[in-house]
Every structure is written in structure tokens, then in C-alpha cells.
Amino acid sequence: MVSNGDGSAGAFAPVLTAMATMRDGQRDQKKAAHQYLENFQKSAEAWQITIGILQSAANPEAQLFAATTLRGKITYDVTQIPIDALPSLRDQVLELLKSFATGPRPIRIQLCVCLAILAIQMTSWKDVVSMVVSVLGDAPESHACILDFLKVLPEEVTEGRKINLTEDELQQRTQELLGDNATTVVHLLIQYAQSSVTAATNPQLLEVITSWLREVPVASIVDSPLLNVVFSALDNDRSFEAAADCLCAIFKETRDVDEYLPTIQALFPRVVALQPRIAMAEQQEDTELFKGITRIFAEAGEAWVVLIARDPLVFRPLVEAVLECAARDLDRDSIALTFIFWYELKLYLILERYIEARMQYMDVYSKLVDVMLKQLEYPSADDPNSLELFDGDREAEEKFREFRHHMGDVLKDCCEIMGVTECLSKVLGRIKAWMSSYAAMANDTLVPHWQQLEAPLFSMRALGRMVDKDEDIILPQIMPLLVQIPHQEKLRFATIMVLGRYTEWTSNHPELLESQFNYIVASFETDSKEIVRAAAMSMKFFCTDCKHHLSGQVVQLQQFYNQTLDKLPLVSQEELTEGVASVVAVQPPTQIFDLLKLYCDPLMTRLMTLANQATEEEGKLAVAGK
Secondary structure, three states: OOOOOOOOOOOOHHHHHHHHHHHHOOHHHHHHHHHHHHHHHHOOOHHHHHHHHHHOOOOHHHHHHHHHHHHHHHHHOHHHOOHHHHHHHHHHHHHHHHHOOOOOHHHHHHHHHHHHHHHHHOOOOOOHHHHHHHHHOOOHHHHHHHHHHHHHHHHHHHHOOOOOOOHHHHHHHHHHHOHHHHHHHHHHHHHHHOOOHHHHOOHHHHHHHHHHOOOOOHHHHHOOOHHHHHHHHOOOHHHHHHHHHHHHHHHHHOOOOOOOHHHHHHHHHHHHOOOHHHHHHHHOOOHHHHHHHHHHHHHHHHHOHHHHHHOHHHHHHHHHHHHHHHHHOOOOOOHHHHHHHHHHHHHHHOOHHHHHHHHHHHHHHHHHHHHHHHHOOOOOOOOOOOOOOOOOOHHHHHHHHHHHHHHHHHHHHHHHHHOHHHHHHHHHHHHHHHHHHHHHHOOOOOOOOOHHHHHHHHHHHHOHHHOOOOOOOOHHHHHHHHOOOOOOHHHHHHHHHHHHHOHHHHHHOHHHHHHHHHHHHHHOOOOOHHHHHHHHHHHHHHHHHOHHHHHHHHHHHHHHHHHHHHHOOHHHHHHHHHHHHHHHHOOOHHHHHHHHHHHHHHHHHHHHHHHHHOOOHHHHHHHHHO
């Protein structure tokens, strides 16, 4: 049986001493103290001692350790307590919870978890919620404690730890604790929300609603005064995030749109009415507000995507709101929250049965392409010539590069809705716009606003697999422009990657091969390692896909290969070798031996020279590695 703490510090003094050692002791002392505390937590004596610490005037650190230990005991060792002693344990935990009702909150939370886990396992305890509310009382200082308990109860029941109950027992207990209490809890929350303005904007209240949503029929929330509470909480800074979380949880519960159509019809106009807040958040430069509003629209769209496809005339405002979020996110902090929505909507719109909706949303996806082309732009540096666009933060630059590939995926979604020609037309328009505005100002040292040109180049690369090799409308206009793009490192890199991505198309349009191939060859002369690596990879694709068109240049190609190979890193050497081998392989069989000799003799000569010069082990290993 668990007895009341006797108030004597003697029983738990060793525990407090061990904790002090863990904080201030030497390494060996800390190790011994840690072992002692581990053994203590497993012992039967821990029940009485932890409760004694919590009843004492021990420091908060010791009391938090005691509360955490008690939680572990109730979770894993409750069988150490006789069944007839469980009510006494429950009453002690309730009294402790009452004494910590005003805090510290970490201790209070642990005690709430203790009580919730005990409630799950103590199947004879039927009036859990009403007893907890009754014991804690209706005083304002108890409200936070009651809300904490109501929040953790469904979390522990549905996501709980190791509980010594069978599946049937747990299912029955879940119904007793949650299902049978759902109406009571909703009533309690309404009462609390209506008690004061402060209560209605308490994040804890919203967290409890969110926690119970999986157990309470969502309609009982939406059709109650609590829905007004949730939407009103969006107006308050302290409750905004919790309210956004709550709304998104409500949306998730309505994913079965046919079952929850009346609920969705009640929610939809209130969600759409939030659209003016997008511009407001942008004007206030409030990143968290903007992110929360974006999340609300995006997750509503994800939940109701079937209805959006079925009834575009009704649900179009929600799609336009998501688009506005993407367009106004100049800092790119929130736009990624919309990506899943665009993808899932696309999956429906490409189906034959939703062809009418696809036509209705065509202009939205067209605007989305414009948004993505703008968002793909690299940031501008104070010095137009500088390539240090992230203040030397390589991690930030790498994250931006990765993020661009995700935006490229959204462009592919747009392409599937609009068609390749329409998407490429926008790319061509951006390139021409830059050419007409800035090309005349570009020189060897300055390319003004190069970011506006690089973004459509990147988008072309992203769309590569969507474009058929027989495309004869837009690409014949774009490709001649690419080799005229002024030299700037990121522009040249982007151009090389585009040319390498479209080599199958170029093979089908050989009249454009020479200018592109010469552009790639010339790129090997730059000082940029990144450009050289990109050129080697593109050369492999050119030689592989255009090998028949390049077969007449196999001898000139050997001269280039011989002069370039040793300047490249190993991976690029392999790519270049693979490329030229493809061209050699399509020569007449009678010429292949002589060509192999032409290509390999210089390599063997260099290897033999290196081998003869290698007198030490390191040099010999280097030759062997060749």
C-alpha cells in the first residue's frame, strides 16, 4: 500500500543527495548517482518516497524528478500496488494535483499524466472526469489544471504507453473514458469559454478541443459555440497558433467529404472569410501570422480537395486563397505549405471525369506558374557582381537549392494541367523580357538582374521530362537564345544543365546541335569547378543521345578528350569517357580498333611515364588507382 509521506526528509534524503551530485558532482560521482537513481526508480520504495518528496518543501527540480518517477511507476509498476490500494493512490495523486494546480506547470503536467494513466488501468473508476473536476473545484486557479488533465487524457488513452490491459479491455476503457464523457467535456469547455474574454482566448482551451476532436463528433464542435471561440481566437496573438492548430485538426476530421458535407458547408464560408488576412499579414511583415493563415487555407484545401474538383464554381475562392498565399510569400517561409495541396488537386484534375473542373482552374494554374517563376529567383546581393547571395551561409544556400527542386515539382504539376506548350510559353516570355530589358547592358563584368533570367532557365530544366522530343512550337524559339546568354557563373551553369537535359530533343533537331555542343566545349575553359563538372555531365548526355550526329567529329573529339581529361575530377573523367565511348561505338567496325588506339595510346603513354617516375609507395598506389 502507498502510505502518506510522513514529512520527514530522512526517507528521501539519499534521493535529493544523488540529484545534487548529478548536478554538481565529479564524473565518477555522477555515474554512481545516476546508477543509484535508476535503481531507486525501479524499487517498491519509490512509491512512498516520490509522494513524500511531492508533499514536502523540496526544490522544484526534485519534485519534477519525483513526479516523473511516479509517472513511470504508474505506467510500468502499478502491479506492485494491491488492487484495493489503488483508490488510495488515486486520492493521493488527486491531492497532489490540487496542491500543484497553480504550478509549476511541468510538475502539474506530469501529475496529470500520472492520473490519466492510472485512470486507464483502474477500470473500477467510472466517474473519472466528474471526480477530477469536482476535486479540483471551480476556483479560477484550478481551471488551468483541469484543462491540462482534459488535454492529456485522450492523448494517453489513444497514444499511451505500455498498459497492462487486453485489447478488449482497452477498447472498453476508451469508450468509458472518452466516448461516454464527450458530451460532458464539450459542455465543460463551452462553460469555461463563456466565463470570460480571457478564457475564450486561452490557448489551453483550444489545445483541449484539438485533443478531443478524434473522440468528439466534429459536428458537436462545429455546431456549438466553440466554433465561434476557435475563429475568434485567431484575432488574438496569444491564441492564434493554438486556434490555427485546432482548425486544421477540424479539417482533418472532415476528409470524408460525403459524410461531413453539412459540417464542411458550415466551415467553408468562415474559412474563405479569412482571405483578407493574407494581405494584412504580409503588410505587417508578421511571419508567424502569415504562416498560420497559409496553413489554414492549404490544409482546408487538402481536406476538401474532392469537393474542390467536383464543384469548382463553389470552391474556387479557397483555391484562389491558397494561390494568394503562395504569391505573397516573398520570404518563402510558408509557400511550401501549399505544395501538397497543388499536387493532390492535380491528381484529381487530370482524371477524365474532372475535365470541366480542369478547364475552370486552368487560369489558376497559369498564375501559379508565374508565382513559381518569381519564387525560383535567387536573392539579390548588395553588390550586383557578387555570388555571395546568402552571406556565406552555405547551409542556407543548399537549403534554397533543395527548395527550388520542390518548386520545380509544382511546375510539373502545372504542366500536367496546362500542357507543355503553355508552360514553355511562359518560360520563353520571361527570357525574352530579360533580353529586351537588360541584354544590352550586360558585359563581361556585370549582368544586371541575372536572377530574372536564371529562374526560367531552372524551370526549363525542371520541366525537361515533361517535354516531348518532337515539341516544335516553343523549344525551337528558346534554344537559339540559350547559347546567346551572357557569361555569368550561375547563368552559364543553368544553361549547361538545360542543354544537357534536352539532348534527346536536340538529337531530333540536329540543326541546333553544333551551337549547343560548342557552348558546352567552351565551358570547359572556365575557372568555375561547378561549371566544368556540369559541362562534363552534359557532354556525356550529348555524346550518348546525339552520337550518330557527332560520329563525323570522332577524331576532333579525341583531341578535345586528350587535352581535357587530366584537368577534370574523377567523376567528370568517367562521364566524359563514357560520352566519347558512345561516339566511338557507332563508328564502322573496321575503324573501331584504330580509333581505340587513337584514344588510348596517349593515356597509356601518360600512365607509363607516371609509373616510371613512381619510386615511393604513395606514387605507385596513385598509378595503380588510375
